[in-house]
Structure formats: structure tokens, C-alpha cells
Amino acid sequence: MLSRRILLCLLFLCVGLTACSSDKSEQFPVKNTPEIHDDGSTTLRRGNGAEPESLDPHQARSVPAANVLRDLYAGLVQIAPDGEIVPADAESWEVGEQKLVYTFTLRDNARWSNGEPLTAQDYVYSLRRSVDPVTGSPYAQLHTPIVNANDIIQGDKPTESLGVRALDDKTLEITLKAPTPYFLGTLAHSISYPVYRPAVEAYGAAFTQPGNAVTNGAYKMASWRVNSMIGLERNSEYWDDANTAIDRVEYYPITNENSALSRYQAGELDWATKVPISQYDAIEKYIPAQLHTQPTLGVYYYGLNLRRPPFKDSPELRHAMSMAIDRRVIVDKITRGDEIPAYGWIPPVVEGYAGAKFKWATLSDTDRQAKARELYEKAGYSEDKPLKVEIRYNSGEGNKKIASVIASMWRSVLGADVTLRNEEWKVFLDSVRQGASTEAYRLAWIGDYNDPNTFFELMNSKFGLNGTGYASAEYDRLQEKQAHMPDGPERQKVMKQAEATLLGDSPVIPIYFYVSKYLIKDYVKGFEGNPLDSYYSKDLSIEP
Known part of the structure; x- marks a missing residue:
């Protein structure tokens, strides 16, 4: 047959x-x-x-891992096909009048794959684990809206002090330190997934x-x-x-x-x-x-390692490198999928914010390149003393072509001596995380929830995935301030200040805003x- x-x-x-x-x-x-x-x-x-690199929900850090984890696990909420936040393990929730206390009611039929009931205690254990310094989650910072989370991440308080508790088997209470407009969105991220405690304790890292x-x-x-x-x-x-x-x-x-x-x-x-x-x-x-x-909540960018030369303590050089790149050529000739040249940090499709731009964004190509050469020379480089810099990127036709074009622009506009290094994905991620040898590197950030803070937070000095080593007290202050403000004109003002500070310091070179294909x-x-x-x-x- x-x-x-x-x-x-x-x-x-x-x-x-x-x-x-x-x-x-x-x-x-x-x-x-x-x-x-x-x-x-x-x-x-x-x-x-x-x-x-990992299928531990609290240690994964890449899009390929997130894709698999989204099928394996469920959170309190999830993202509907149209991008809206909808109930998942939690069938409903209530928010207190001051928008500080969230009370989630879990579904009676929420279960683990072995048939065991899923309880509020499972979420308490998992949320504590996700901020425990021993876990070392690169996304732990997503939980800083929760009471005591930041102190726990820094090792200053025990995990038991996290503002989460089980009122009974099916009722979970989460208390925030301040109102956070995007908080529900963070609960759809893998950092908020529950893990099965008996398996973690029995098998350690092999529980996946x-x-x-x-x-x-x-x-x-x-x-x-x-x-x-x-x-x-x-x-x-x-x-x-x-x-x-x-x-x-x-x-x-x-x-x-x-x-x-x-x-x-x-x-x-x-x-x-x-x-x-x-x-x-x-x-x-x-x-x-x-x-x-x-069109996607994503930015393709080049990170500049501020922990070591040549970009440490040299904002003029960082701006020169950024200004020497013709983003329009990259999106018109290489990516060719309606990507948007990036002259700011926040993608235009994000909800509730119209982003800032580099001050030089409106210059003509001739003026932009002339200004780039001026800053390059001000940083101490010239034809007789060219900058020697390495671009590091992970495997892929697009990444290679973009790296080659950017290298060509840095050579032709500035006279820099540029070399390229291609690394396999896991090795590349470790190189960026450690920051011991990277100089300029290709990376991308896809938003974890639909709010500008998902991009602002990445560049906070405490965030585990900030591979640049950028540490600005003023930027951190503005980022943390806007994160707990209600949406409206005042938050818009603080966000603009935060983005202007970031663009002025220029630890990253945004190249284009994503269109997924x-x-x-x-x-x-x-x-x-x-x-x-x-x-x-x-x-x-x-x-x-």
C-alpha cells in the first residue's frame, strides 16, 4: 500500500x-x-x-535558543500571533490601584509534561532562581522592576527577599518597587519561564x-x-x-x-x-x-569595546567610525529588504516613542565624511598613523558582506587598517561577553517586549548582555528613571534625554532597523x- x-x-x-x-x-x-x-x-x-548555546530558560541569550524555548515552555503570559499579550499559565490577573501588586490566578489544568500540577510555588522558585547570582542569567536585569531583584542580582540580598510569593497553589503575587508600564511584557520572556525544581536539583545543568x-x-x-x-x-x-x-x-x-x-x-x-x-x-x-x-523591533549594530583601546576614552574616534559608514548603501545594495538606515538606537516600530537621532544625521555625504576625517585626526590618527582595528562577526553571508563593506568604508574615508575575523556563533558570543580581545563587533538586538526600555536597558552598565563595557552614570540614571514612569509626555522627555546621552557617547554604531525575512x-x-x-x-x- x-x-x-x-x-x-x-x-x-x-x-x-x-x-x-x-x-x-x-x-x-x-x-x-x-x-x-x-x-x-x-x-x-x-x-x-x-x-x-543553552536551553536553560534562565541562561539562554540568543534568538535561536528563544525560538526553541518558546515551544518547550509557557510563561504566565504569552505573545499572541498579532503581537498582543494574552494569558498563558495564568488564566487571569489583577493589578492593584497603585500598579505595584500583580496577582495572577493559575489555570487549574496547568501541568508539567510529566503530569505533575504546575503551582504558584514553581513560579516563586523559578523567579528566584532567575535572579540568583549563582545562576548567572544574562537577562536577570529584566526582573529589576520586582522588589529587591536588583539587590539580589548584585549579591546584596538573599533570593528569598524577592517580591514574589505564593498565596496558595494557584495564586501568585508579584510586587514591584515602582509602577512599570512594560512589566507584563517581560513575563513572556524565557527569563520568566518556570523550571521543574526536582529535575534541576537532580540533574544540574543536564536538566535540559x-x-x-x-x-x-x-x-x-x-x-x-x-x-x-x-x-x-x-x-x-x-x-x-x-x-x-x-x-x-x-x-x-x-x-x-x-x-x-x-x-x-x-x-x-x-x-x-x-x-x-x-x-x-x-x-x-x-x-x-x-x-x-x-518590520521588527530589532537593530543591527556594531558594538565598540570601551574596556580597551582603541575605543576606550576616545569618543571622537567612535563618532568618526560611525560617521564614515554610509548606511543607505548597506540597505540599498546589501540587505535589500526595506530595512531602515539607523541614525538612532530605538526602532521606529516600537510603541509609544519617536526616537532621537545623531546630530549629524542630516549632513550630506560629503560633509559627513569630512567631519568623520576631522574627528579621526582629532583622535590622533592620520595617513601616516592609521588606526588598526579588527571587525569581528559571526558566520553568515549577510554579516560577511556587511563587514567587508564597512571595512572598505573605514579604509576609504578614514584610511584605517582594518582586518576581519569570523567566528562560530557560540565562540563569538563568548568573545563579546568576555570583552578581552574584541574591538569592533557585529551584533543585533531584538526587543524582548514592545516598549523602548527593552533597547535602553541593554546599554545599562549592569545589564548582562552589554558587551561594550559602556558605563555612564547619567545614562543609567535616565534609563532607570524612564523605566518606572507612566507613559506620557514626561516619560517621552526622559527617554529622549537617555537616547541623546547614548548617541553622544556612541558606544554602539546602529546600522539599520530590522525587517525579518x-x-x-x-x-x-x-x-x-x-x-x-x-x-x-x-x-x-x-x-x-
Whole structure:
């Protein structure tokens, strides 16, 4: 008897739905066959950019890790397909009159993947763990709105003093130190996911591994072959399992955009997160319905290491390097996907804020380059004494092309002596975090919630992912002040001051604001782009 997959392929051929039957597909063939098994179950095959550095929700720090964790775990709230915050483990919540006390009621049917009930005590344990200095979470700073969180992170108070408590098994209370307009958004982040205490205590760091992992999301861990594939299977204990359509999800770490496209065309991927720039025109021409673009809460930037020369104590040099870059050339000739040149730090799609810009943003190219050379010389460099600087970036066609173009601009405009270094993702992240040898490095920041603070917070001197070493008491003061102000004209004013301070100090060089580009097969239904770039496999289905 023919398997269901073969029958489906024959059906596609008969009705002309496969890519093999048209002139277009002969020039740009795409195999359009979903993974449907004999029992009718479905598998979603997702490209994921890179191997996750960790699947511990409280230690992960990258987008590839966040993608997998979003399927494995649930928080008190989650991001709906349209980007709105909706209930998850918490079926409801109440906010006190002073907006300091949040009381969450957990669902009666919220359970761990082993069938054990999920309780408010699980959240108390997990939130304490996420700010414990022993855990070393790079995202611990997201919890600083909670009473005593900052003191705990700094090692000045015990974790038990965190402003969270279980009123009973299904009622969780969180107390903030000041009103925080974006607080609910932080609860959808992996730093706020609960972890299963018995597994953490029994297996230590290995609690994330197949056979050990106990999760509370729509999927559970099935397999993990490092640098090959992470396999998840449907979690029948998930509170909303009845509305989960896809039975298995496979994540493939593919850093090379051309490899991702080849596997997508060959039918090995249903969703590719890497779109090669060199093939963008062909994709738009031949499979436009499979290309999904979305302006995103993200900024592509170059960080400058302020812990060591040449950028330490040299704001003139930092500004010169930034001004020498023609951002319009990069978005028009390289990225070519409607990205927006960045002359400020906050993406324009963020809610409730119109950002500041560099003072020189309106200069002509000639004047901008002349000013860059003037500052370069003021910093002590010249044709006879050129700056020697290294650009470090992680693997990827786009990153390499942008690094090469920026190096060329620094050479031609300033006369700098520029070298390039490519590193594998995990090595690259460690290099940036340690800051011992980096000078200029490529990175990006995708907002964790839809509020300007998610970008301001990154550059706080205490934030674990601030790889520049930037430490400004004035900037920290302004960032922390606006974080606890109600939305309105006064907060707008303080945010503008914070961004102006950051741009004036210039520890980062914003290059462009993101537009996400995904290739998704026609038979994957339910995808809806949102500016947070936050997606759950449970919201999708496969319908050939």
C-alpha cells in the first residue's frame, strides 16, 4: 500500500500544485511536500540559524535558543500571533490601584509534561532562581522592576527577599518597587519561564537534556543532536493541547543562508529563517507568496569595546567610525529588504516613542565624511598613523558582506587598517561577553517586549548582555528613571534625554532597523507576522 506521503505527492502532481509543473519552478524549483506520517501526524521542520548555546530558560541569550524555548515552555503570559499579550499559565490577573501588586490566578489544568500540577510555588522558585547570582542569567536585569531583584542580582540580598510569593497553589503575587508600564511584557520572556525544581536539583545543568527535561509548554524534548537537530514532540499535558495542531517540531541549526535555501528548496525545511541576499530577487520573482517580511523591533549594530583601546576614552574616534559608514548603501545594495538606515538606537516600530537621532544625521555625504576625517585626526590618527582595528562577526553571508563593506568604508574615508575575523556563533558570543580581545563587533538586538526600555536597558552598565563595557552614570540614571514612569509626555522627555546621552557617547554604531525575512511553505497555515518576531509552533498547522 502506498504511504500517505506518496499519495499526497501524486495528488499534488495531478492538480498542478507542486513546483515541478511550471516554468517558474524549472528556473527556481521548490519541493512543496509536507512531512505527514502514515498515522496522519505532522512534523514542522524549522531552520534555526545557529545551535542554541543553552536551553536553560534562565541562561539562554540568543534568538535561536528563544525560538526553541518558546515551544518547550509557557510563561504566565504569552505573545499572541498579532503581537498582543494574552494569558498563558495564568488564566487571569489583577493589578492593584497603585500598579505595584500583580496577582495572577493559575489555570487549574496547568501541568508539567510529566503530569505533575504546575503551582504558584514553581513560579516563586523559578523567579528566584532567575535572579540568583549563582545562576548567572544574562537577562536577570529584566526582573529589576520586582522588589529587591536588583539587590539580589548584585549579591546584596538573599533570593528569598524577592517580591514574589505564593498565596496558595494557584495564586501568585508579584510586587514591584515602582509602577512599570512594560512589566507584563517581560513575563513572556524565557527569563520568566518556570523550571521543574526536582529535575534541576537532580540533574544540574543536564536538566535540559532529553530524558531529563520536564517542561510546561506545548511541546516536550524528544531528541537533541548537537549541531544537527533538536526534536520536540507534542506535550499532551499542556493546558491547551486540544488546540495544538502540529505533532512534532524539528529545529535545524543552519548558519549559512545558501544552505538554508537549498534545504528549503529540496523539501527538507518548511520554514527557513535565513534568506540569502544573492537570491532575494529570484525569491521575490518565483515564490513571492512564500516570502514573509515584517518590520521588527530589532537593530543591527556594531558594538565598540570601551574596556580597551582603541575605543576606550576616545569618543571622537567612535563618532568618526560611525560617521564614515554610509548606511543607505548597506540597505540599498546589501540587505535589500526595506530595512531602515539607523541614525538612532530605538526602532521606529516600537510603541509609544519617536526616537532621537545623531546630530549629524542630516549632513550630506560629503560633509559627513569630512567631519568623520576631522574627528579621526582629532583622535590622533592620520595617513601616516592609521588606526588598526579588527571587525569581528559571526558566520553568515549577510554579516560577511556587511563587514567587508564597512571595512572598505573605514579604509576609504578614514584610511584605517582594518582586518576581519569570523567566528562560530557560540565562540563569538563568548568573545563579546568576555570583552578581552574584541574591538569592533557585529551584533543585533531584538526587543524582548514592545516598549523602548527593552533597547535602553541593554546599554545599562549592569545589564548582562552589554558587551561594550559602556558605563555612564547619567545614562543609567535616565534609563532607570524612564523605566518606572507612566507613559506620557514626561516619560517621552526622559527617554529622549537617555537616547541623546547614548548617541553622544556612541558606544554602539546602529546600522539599520530590522525587517525579518522568512520563507514558509504554502501548506504551513496560521503564520502572522508581528513586530516582536515572536512565534509559537502551536499556533500553526500543516494543511496540504
